[in-house]
Amino acid sequence: MTAIVSVERLDKSFGHHAALREIGFEIHAGELVTLIGPSGSGKSTLLRHLIGLTRADRQSHSHVRVLDRDVQRNGRLLGASREQRRRCGYIFQQFNLAGRLSVMTNVLVGHLGAMPRWRALTGRFTHQERDKALQALERVGIVGLAHQRANTLSGGQMQRVAIARALVQEAEVIFADEPIASLDPRSAREVMEILQRINREDGRTIVVTLHQVDVARRYCRRAIALKQGRLYYDGPIAGLTDARLQALYENAGLDEL
Ligand code: ADP
Ligand code: MG
Numbered sequence: 287m288t289a290i291v292s293v294e295r296l297d298k299s300f301g302h303h304a305a306l307r308e309i310g311f312e313i314h315a316g317e318l319v320t321l322i323g324p325s326g327s328g329k330s331t332l333l334r335h336l337i338g339l340t341r342a343d344r345q346s347h348s349h350v351r352v353l354d355r356d357v358q359r360n361g362r363l364l365g366a367s368r369e370q371r372r373r374c375g376y377i378f379q380q381f382n383l384a385g386r387l388s389v390m391t392n393v394l395v396g397h398l399g400a401m402p403r404w405r406a407l408t409g410r411f412t413h414q415e416r417d418k419a420l421q422a423l424e425r426v427g428i429v430g431l432a433h434q435r436a437n438t439l440s441g442g443q444m445q446r447v448a449i450a451r452a453l454v455q456e457a458e459v460i461f462a463d464e465p466i467a468s469l470d471p472r473s474a475r476e477v478m479e480i481l482q483r484i485n486r487e488d489g490r491t492i493v494v495t496l497h498q499v500d501v502a503r504r505y506c507r508r509a510i511a512l513k514q515g516r517l518y519y520d521g522p523i524a525g526l527t528d529a530r531l532q533a534l535y536e537n538a539g540l541d542e543l
Contacts, residue, residue: 293336387436
């Protein structure tokens with residue numbers, strides 16, 4: 287099986303604080319994996335290493351590969367090509383949209399990595415591009431909002447736009463960092479259902495950090511759990527038994543469960 291994501295001996299410190307220690311795992315094509323663990327356990331830091339936003343420790347033997355490309359090796363970041371960026375979709379907790387631009391433009395920005403700025407700003411797209419965007423918006427259930435400004439949308443709608451963008455750029459792997467943390471329960475459920483659907487129907491690989499165990503249990507088959515920067519568990523989500531969860535969250539606030 288092809289590894290879509292491969293991580294070996296990943297170490298990251300911030301000053302004297304060890305944020306990640308000896309992390310290693312592989313994620314294969316078509317998986318929907320949750321990265322889980324208490325607040326501060328290193329989930330976002332790990333995800334940022336996968337997408338090349340953060341560099342591992344210089345003296346480390348860390349190795350991160352995504353889609354057959356080295357993202358980093360031995361504490362060196364290897365810049366991503368435009369094609370590599372197209373193949374990876376990102377969704378963050380804080381809705382990363384251009385608020386003053388239309389939903390349509392936000393959706394097409396990923397596809398048109400080479401799009402001149404003026405085209406983005408004037409919203410002059412070809413029929414083909416528009417069709418593609420509308421199809422993606424249809425799939426995430428907000429085709430009627432195509433011509434609204436992004437900053438008029440609700441949080442749940444903004445996350446759907448981010449997903450539609452990943453669809454239009456035909457991302458093979460989607461990295462989502464706490465995509466539902468700022469949403470009300472109903473929008474959160476809807477966003478998770480959309481992610482689950484595009485994973486099942488298109489076989490797109492999805493790596494999603496979550497801190498709610500119940501959500502992870504409902505939507506993800508495999509969990510990679512971090513505790514204080516170390517790999518605590520990697521396996522079927524069903525294997526995260528109550529006893530293991532208790533140990534995982536032993537020092538965490540009750541609100542995280
Ligand atoms: P999580 O996403 O699981 O809540 P993070 O990855 O955000 O955890 O953080 C892991 C640890 O690394 C925390 O102790 C956090 O304070 C620390 N950390 C994260 N980013 C930085 C940074 N840029 N500078 C210093 N410390 C950081
Ligand atoms: Mg985080």
